[in-house]
Amino acid sequence: MTTRTRILTGITTTGTPHLGNYAGAIRPAILASEDANADSFYFLADYHALIKCDDPQRIQRSRMEIAATWLAGGLDVNRVTFYRQSDIPEIPELTWLLTCVAAKGLLNRAHAYKASVDKNVENGEDPDAGISMGLYSYPVLMAADILMFNAHKVPVGRDQIQHVEMARDIGQRFNHLFGNGKEFFTMPEALIEESVATLPGLDGRKMSKSYDNTIPLFTSAKDMKDAISRIVTDSRAPGEAKDPDNSHLFTLYQAFATKAQEAEFRGQLLEGLGWGEAKNRLFQLLDGQLGEARERYHQLMSRPSDMEDLLQVGAKKARAVAAPFLAELREAVGLRSFVNQAAAPVATKKKAAKAARFVSFREADGSFRFRLLAADGEQLLLSRNFADGKAAGAVTKQLQSGDVLDVRAEALSFSVWLDGAAVADSAEYADQASRDAAIEALRAALAPIED
Numbered sequence: 001m002t003t004r005t006r007i008l009t010g011i012t013t014t015g016t017p018h019l020g021n022y023a024g025a026i027r028p029a030i031l032a033s034e035d036a037n038a039d040s041f042y043f044l045a046d047y048h049a050l051i052k053c054d055d056p057q058r059i060q061r062s063r064m065e066i067a068a069t070w071l072a073g074g075l076d077v078n079r080v081t082f083y084r085q086s087d088i089p090e091i092p093e094l095t096w097l098l099t100c101v102a103a104k105g106l107l108n109r110a111h112a113y114k115a116s117v118d119k120n121v122e123n124g125e126d127p128d129a130g131i132s133m134g135l136y137s138y139p140v141l142m143a144a145d146i147l148m149f150n151a152h153k154v155p156v157g158r159d160q161i162q163h164v165e166m167a168r169d170i171g172q173r174f175n176h177l178f179g180n181g182k183e184f185f186t187m188p189e190a191l192i193e194e195s196v197a198t199l200p201g202l203d204g205r206k207m208s209k210s211y212d213n214t215i216p217l218f219t220s221a222k223d224m225k226d227a228i229s230r231i232v233t234d235s236r237a238p239g240e241a242k243d244p245d246n247s248h249l250f251t252l253y254q255a256f257a258t259k260a261q262e263a264e265f266r267g268q269l270l271e272g273l274g275w276g277e278a279k280n281r282l283f284q285l286l287d288g289q290l291g292e293a294r295e296r297y298h299q300l301m302s303r304p305s306d307m308e309d310l311l312q313v314g315a316k317k318a319r320a321v322a323a324p325f326l327a328e329l330r331e332a333v334g335l336r337s338f339v340n341q342a343a344a345p346v347a348t349k350k351k352a353a354k355a356a357r358f359v360s361f362r363e364a365d366g367s368f369r370f371r372l373l374a375a376d377g378e379q380l381l382l383s384r385n386f387a388d389g390k391a392a393g394a395v396t397k398q399l400q401s402g403d404v405l406d407v408r409a410e411a412l413s414f415s416v417w418l419d420g421a422a423v424a425d426s427a428e429y430a431d432q433a434s435r436d437a438a439i440e441a442l443r444a445a446l447a448p449i450e451d
């Protein structure tokens with residue numbers, strides 16, 4: 001059996017994708033999903049969007065625009081599991097299970113939270129001013145996104161590496177606490193694509209909405225053309241040689257050109273191609289590559305219910321993985337149905353019988369005693385004192401023989417008798433029900449192992 005690599009990433013739905021998002025994240029993710037070895041899970045992180053944005057219109061518009069962008073960009077939903085985070089109720093449920101094991105100190109160290117605190121302190125405000133629990137717990141929700149599907153690789157930007165590490169940390173802790181030797185969660189790894197272009201924006205700084213220097217992706221050819229016309233260049237006139245290696249217009253061209261196109265464009269710039277014409281060439285290149293996808297994008301945006309259908313199929317696929325896994329995790333932490341509880345002691349009986357153990361020791365006065373410990377280490381019995389080790393050994397042997405135990409209950413404790421004498425005693429219990437449960441546990445621990 002070949003196990004495919006599970007690649008998972010989320011896109012926070014707060015903005016409209018621009019050319020930089022396309023070249024830096026969307027295009028490489030779609031390409032990666034076409035690899036036969038890839039099992040890709042891509043989703044709209046719309047719960048994460050609520051942390052940063054309280055404008056419902058904007059949230060909704062962005063969800064639609066981002067879904068349409070990925071689909072128009074060629075994402076094949078038959079190959080990839082493409083869904084909205086908010087369509088998977090198992091994710092917030094897992095978030096809570098993880099919240100209960102995540103160390104607060106770990107979250108105190110999250111960059112995004114720390115940056116907000118630092119800013120508040122700098123401004124002389126309360127350190128937590130304006131910081132929601134959503135922002136604070138952001139990494140736990142992200143850990144649930146990742147761990148829910150046991151992702152191997154998580155393609156993210158550098159600013160997200162810490163969050164993937166926290167997912168490992170939290171997952172490991174859960175495994176340790178509840179796994180009983182079983183690793184529920186796969187340890188994810190952040191995947192940073194070094195080769196992927198970080199596109200420069202109109203002014204040459206990294207293309208980013210916060211710098212207001214973006215080139216729109218699918219809105220319209222005219223918008224794209226207008227933005228390109230605002231790319232900052234040097235003042236060399238037509239006919240003067242341009243320096244391609246110091247031109248972000250050339251860098252943008254490069255990110256979408258074949259090697260041959262790139263070489264040709266470089267030659268023409270060196271020969272003095274005017275900037276106006278160069279911008280034209282860039283527009284032609286982008287329009288040639290993105291024009292059809294733009295058509296598809298507008299079609300999708302005009303029929304959102306078609307997208308809804310696709311996303312519902314995606315949610316179904318994702319939940320087919322998430323629901324049974326979450327059921328296992330609920331079981332592990334002790335959130336279990338009451339229905340099968342009658343049968344449960346049978347299982348514990350065998351386990352306890354295998355694992356219960358006698359521990360002997362000597363008192364200061366030289367007498368010999370032993371304790372009987374249950375599988376979980378709880379003390380079931382403490383023996384009386386025996387003059388020699390041999391006598392104590394004979395008693396433990398008899399207790400293990402499988403003979404019916406002579407247990408005599410007193411008020412809130414009990415003792416075990418052999419041949420007319422008490423040989424060992426229980427602790428004092430809080431009430432009779434606990435005492436009786438302990439007697440049951442003792443009988444189970446000493447019952448012969450049946451297979």
Ligand code: TRP
Nearest residue numbers: 008009010011012045048142145
């Ligand atoms: N926090 C990520 C970002 O802002 C988006 C995201 C949410 C994500 N959940 C994720 C990315 C799970 C990878 C895996 O970029």
